[in-house]
Amino acid sequence: MRAGLGVEFDVEEGDRGLKASGVRLAPGVEAPPVVPAQPRPAEGGDGMCDVLSAEEYSREMTEVLLESVQSLTAQQILQVRSALVQFGKSHGWVEG
16 A cells, blocks of 8 residues: 555454554545565675664664754754664664
8 A cells, every 4th residue: 555545444453452454445546556565685685684783773873864854953863763772672673
């Protein structure tokens, strides 16, 4: 599905609370053309990705934030970075 399309769905209880299931296009909404996803190769080219340490992840996130939104304050960057590190840890993307 693409962002902004009208959909209907059923709501059911999941492991982490309510979740949508049976998602379908709303009546009158045309299905967008199907474009196959293209996997991004890892830098090493072996198809695997590395799990970063919290320090490496923080450094990478800081660079992304500085390049993306140059008006962010240092305090805002620290808050966002901290939240992203915790999110990454909870998903197993960051060691720690």
